[in-house]
Amino acid sequence: MKKKQWQGWGPGEPAEQYYLVQPRALAGGGDVRHISEFLRASGWRDKSKTGGPLLMESPDRFVRVAYDPYVLPGGWTIHGRADGANAEWSAHLGWQTPVEIVAGLTDALTRPRSAHAPNVWAPLREQNWPTRFVGRDCMAASPDGTAWMQYHQDVDGSAMWWSGAQDKQGNGWTANFTPSTPMHLVQAFSAELARPDPVMRPRGRVPHSAQIRTWSVSVKPSQLNAWQQNRITTARADAWARNSARSGRPGTTARPYTPVGDARPRR
Template sequence: MKKQQWQGWGPGEQPEQHHLVQPRSLAGGGDVRHVSEFLRASGWRDKSKTGGPMLMESPDRTVRVAYDPYVLPGGWTIHGKADGPNGEWSAHLGRQTPVEIVAGLTDALHRPRSAHAPNIWAPLQEQDWHTRVEGDDYTATSPDGTAWMQYRQGADGSAMWWTGARDTQGNGWTADFTPNTPMHLVQAFSTELAGPDPVMRPRGRVPHSTQIRTWSVSVKPSQLRAWQQARIAAARAATWACNSARSTRPRTSARPSTPAGGARTRR
């Protein structure tokens, strides 16, 4: 038996059936490890309890990413503490939000911000999404009409981003971002939301929807592991580069000098 298992993971391993799904916004939730393993490789702490919801905490303890499938409606919560001039913020994403789209936001949590001002609408316009203005609301809709991104402004002047995807059978998800959510994170999310590339789901995990297109592909377990490891390696490399840049950054102020042979006075 052991010999057969070993051969199954070696050169003679058997391919498994998967499906490429398009549009990605209707592909279903997917494997949450796509998000959690990337964060772990980026130095985040796993605060999850055994058998409970997933909970990841940033190295500086200012941001938490949680996924809870055990409550209704369940799904993702990304919460950021107030930081100087930036207020507390949060994003709530439904359980069926594809992990590839969730990762658009969570991957960007540890990447350096661009010097350019964020533009949430640019990735959508590049993929020919339709835009319209209704009062104080600005909405972009995918060409097939299944996904949307909306900017809402309340009577008190507060702004909120509301987005999601839904097919004609009612299957789908919604997400919202509070007013203080950093705009570069919302743009990273919208980029993945509008991404034209299909995403992969294993057999039996493809939603039953008349508005998706699927292609059957054969994938070996070793190929899946290689793709996962490449993503993890990229996270580790980016984290190492960021930490190295911080450690080599010149000091902006000089340390107080201590006379030779003298002792520092404690207060």
């Protein structure tokens, strides 16, 4: 007798409680699969060891994305080998960096570079982040003062980007990029950092901070699975389109899905 294929959750599936958290920079780390599954669907190799930290490698083997929560200070390391156009570079992001912000950088690794010159400050100005100059340094801070992006230049001309977020209790994270980090990747990071829309976290995974705002939402498992699957489908479609372009076949790109639902203010 053939086994029936599972058709998903039935019409009576119970909803689960999640929270929309704002500002996103203080929402906590989140689910690392938001990044790893997108990279895997984009053709990246999973080089992780069983029971060990996450390690993903690009198809051309020039870039690696690692997440290790078992060491101090722990967090994300994105490392690029030197190639004909770029010197060796790396970015380090703390373990509490929201995965949606990390994905700004890692998603950009899977896409062709734009012909336009990158501008790290542009996404911040669009969201009305005040900018100030102190000597050779330039810094932009979010309107609520919880997150920042800073450019520092040494007397020898070498430069570094530094970012982070922190609440009044001292909880938060920092991120830094070596001087040779491609600027379009830093801009992709700053764009996600500056986005004003909230991110979603399950019950029990919302940070305890007086500086965040939360809204309770009811989410069915099938809805959550559909939103996650749509992101994976988008990655696969983009990878197929790139491969098709190389081989001369026409390609298509899926449009990302934005979930819409009722939200009740929690506080």
